[in-house]
Amino acid sequence: MLPTSINAIEAYSGANGILKKVKKGSLLIDSSTIDPAVSKELAKEVEKMGAVFMDAPVSGGVGAARSRNLTFMVGGVEDEFAAAQELLGCMGSNVVYCGAVGTGQAAKICNNMLLAISMIGTAEAMNLGIRLGLDPKLLAKILNMSSGRCWSSDTYNPVPGVMDGVPSANNYQGGFGATLMAKDLGLAQDSATNTKSPILLGSLAHQIYRMMCAKGYSKKDFSSVFQFLREEETF
C-alpha cells in the first residue's frame, strides 16, 4: 500500500523492483490508491513474468483496520478473486469484486469523488441554512429525512455540535485528511481527462481541496471544508 503511482511503479519496475525476482504463479495484490491506467500497466508487466496482479484499494480508516472492517475493491482476473478474497478477508469485512484490472481503483476513485462533492455540498447547505436562521441540528435532521440525505450529512456531519464521535466534534482532528482527498481528486481528474468524461463538480471539488491545502487545512479532516467556507466577512 504505497502513496503514489510513482512509488508503485518504482516498487515493481525499479532497479530492485518486484519484477526482477517475482516467481511464476505468484499473486501480487496492490492496495495503493493510484491511477487505474498504472494498475493496468503493472498488470501487463507482471503477466509477462508469469505471475498475477490485482489492484485492491482499501476504504475505511484506522478504526476499521483495527476491527477488520476495511472494504477492499478488487480488480483483476475473475478466476483469481477467490484467492485474493481469502487473504483480504482477514483484514476486511467487505471484499468486492469490481471487474478487470484497474476497476478496483476506478470504484475507489468514483466513490471518493462523490464523497468530496457531497461533503462540500453538505457544508455549503448547512452554512447557508445557518445564515438564514436555521438551527444546525434541526437542519441536519430535516436534510436526513429528505432528498438531501447523504453519508456526509447523516454519518459524518461537518458542523461542530451536530454529531458526536466525528472529526467535526474534535476540531477536525483524525479522520481523512484534506491532503489525501486532494490526492484522490487528482486521480479522478486524470482519469476523467484520459476518458474525456466531463466532471464539472468533481473538478471544482478538486480545486477547493487544493486551495484548502494551501491555506492551512492540509492535515485537518476533509470535513473541515465547513470551517473553510464558514469564516465570516468582517466588514
Next chain:
Amino acid sequence: MLPTSINAIEAYSGANGILKKVKKGSLLIDSSTIDPAVSKELAKEVEKMGAVFMDAPVSGGVGAARSRNLTFMVGGVEDEFAAAQELLGCMGSNVVYCGAVGTGQAAKICNNMLLAISMIGTAEAMNLGIRLGLDPKLLAKILNMSSGRCWSSDTYNPVPGVMDGVPSANNYQGGFGATLMAKDLGLAQDSATNTKSPILLGSLAHQIYRMMCAKGYSKKDFSSVFQFLREEETF
C-alpha cells in the same frame, strides 16, 4: 401555492390582494417555494392587519400528495404552529417546525441545493466509472455501501437500468423537472448573495441546470443530468 415570489407578492399586496380584506386573527399559510426574504416581508404586512403569516413550502411529488405523505417545512411564530400542523397534517405525514418566518423556505432551499449537488455528483461519478469499465449496477451497489452513498444514488439513481420505478427507468419522464430545480437553485443563489455565503458547488449546479434547460432538458426529470453529461464524443 404559487410559482414565484412575484406571484405571491401580487396575491397578497396586489390591487385585489389578500391584504385588502383579511380579517383580524386569520392564519395565512403560504406553501409557495419563494425567496425567504419575501416571506419575511409578507409576514410583516400581514401582521399589520392583525393576522398571522406562516411559510410552509412542501416537499414530495404528486404521489406523496395523493397518499397524504407530503413534507411541510414551517416557519412562523411558534405559538401558532399547532394550528398550522392540524391543517397541514391532513395532507402531509411530516410537518416540521423550522423556526421564525422564512426558515421553512430556508430549509427547503438548502435541501434542494444539496439534492442538486448530490445528483450531479452521482451522475458524474457513475459516468466516469462506466467509462473506466465498471458495471453501473455494481458501481451503484459499491457507492451505496460506502461513503459516497446519497439519496440520489440509493433511492433515485439517475442511470437507466440501475433501479426500477424511478424517472431514469422511464426516459426521465415524470418526477421533478429540470426547470423547477433551476428555479430552486436560483432562490438558493439569491439567498446566498444576500447573506454573503459562498456556495461554490451550489452556484455551479445552478448554472448546469440553467444550461440543461436551454438544451432541451427543461421538462425532463432533474436526474437527466446523467444523460446530459453522458453523450459521447463522436470524433
Next chain:
Amino acid sequence: MLPTSINAIEAYSGANGILKKVKKGSLLIDSSTIDPAVSKELAKEVEKMGAVFMDAPVSGGVGAARSRNLTFMVGGVEDEFAAAQELLGCMGSNVVYCGAVGTGQAAKICNNMLLAISMIGTAEAMNLGIRLGLDPKLLAKILNMSSGRCWSSDTYNPVPGVMDGVPSANNYQGGFGATLMAKDLGLAQDSATNTKSPILLGSLAHQIYRMMCAKGYSKKDFSSVFQFLREEETF
C-alpha cells in the same frame, strides 16, 4: 451615486424621497451601480411624475475623477442623451449612450464580470507558469504579445514585480476593492438569473470574490486574487 439598489429605491420612493417633490420636466441621472431591473422600475415612477430618469453608472477610480477622465455608460430615452452628455462630460471624457433605461447598468455589469473573470484567469495562469519555472515578467510579456492578452495582464498585472504603478506593486492597496467586485458580481448573478443566462465562469468568479472577502481580502484591490491563490502548501 449610491451604494446599493435599496439605497436608490429609498432615495426615490422613500418617505422624503425625490418622487415626492420632483418638478415636471426635470432630468434625473442616477450614477449608482445597481440592478438594471431597479433602474427600469425607478424610470417608470419618475415618468409618472412627468420627469425623465437616466441610469449612468461610472467607471474609473479616484484618479480618473480628479482628471475628468471617468467613463459614463448611459441608458434612457435617446432624445434626452444630449442633455445628459453635457452634464456628465464635465466629469468624464467618455460618455457612451447604451440604449433604453437599464442598459447603462447592463454595460457596466457585463464589463465588470468579464474583468473579474480575466483577472482571476490572469492570476491562475501567472501562478501556474511561475510554478512551472517561468519568470513572471517574461511570462507577462509572452501573454501580452499572444492571444492571452487582456487588460488584467497588460495594464493591471496582479503579480508583484511585473509592473509599476499598479496595486500589485503596492501590497494591493488602493484600486478597486474585492468587496466592490463581489458586489458587482452579485448584480451580474441576479441579472443572469432573471434572464436565465448561463454564466458558468461569472458565477464561479462571484464565489471566489465572496470567499476572498471572508478571508481578509475585502479591502484589498481585486487583483489580490493572485495572492489569494498563490499561498504555498506547507507540508
Next chain:
Amino acid sequence: MLPTSINAIEAYSGANGILKKVKKGSLLIDSSTIDPAVSKELAKEVEKMGAVFMDAPVSGGVGAARSRNLTFMVGGVEDEFAAAQELLGCMGSNVVYCGAVGTGQAAKICNNMLLAISMIGTAEAMNLGIRLGLDPKLLAKILNMSSGRCWSSDTYNPVPGVMDGVPSANNYQGGFGATLMAKDLGLAQDSATNTKSPILLGSLAHQIYRMMCAKGYSKKDFSSVFQFLREEETF
C-alpha cells in the same frame, strides 16, 4: 510536431525511435504541444546520447504559417538558443526564449488556458448583455475601451455580426477547434495537479470544452462557446 505526449515518447523512445540513432551533437527541436514533464524526460534521454533537446511549441494558425508569422516559445539550454532561433526564424517572426527545458510548453499552456478563460468570459458577458437589451456591436465597443478588454473581445469576438474575418463571421469554421482547446486545457490541468496549483476557472473552462466536444462542437472553432451558451430556453 506531434499531437500528444504519447506520440512524442514513441517517436523518441520507441523501437525505431530517434534515440536509437541520434548522432552526438545533434540539436533536436520538438514543436509538439505536450506535457512539460514529458519534455523534461525526453531532454534527459537525449542528453544521455550526447545530443541536445529543446521544446518549442508554436502559436498561430495556417495563415501565420504561410506568412512566416508563427510564434515559437522555446525551452532548453540557453547556449543553444541561437542555433534554434536561426532555424525557427525561417518559419516564425517571434522566437522567444522561455528558460530551461519545458518552459516553452509551460508558456504555451498558460497562454492557452488564459485564452480559454477569456473567451468563455467574453461569450458569457456578450450573451448576458444581449439578453439585457444591449446591441452586440455597441457592447463589444464598450468592453474594448474598458477594463474588460481582451484578445477574445477585440480581435476574435465570438458573436456573429460583431467583426469580419473571424470564425464567428463564418459559422465558426476554420480557426482553432474546440477539441484542440480541450486538449491544451487537459495539459494545463495535469501541470496544475502536478504542481498543486489551484486553477478554479481554468479547470471549469476545461470541463466546458469537454462538454462542447461531446455535444457536436468538437470541430468548430473554440469561439463557438458563445453559440453553445446562447441557445434559448424554449418554455
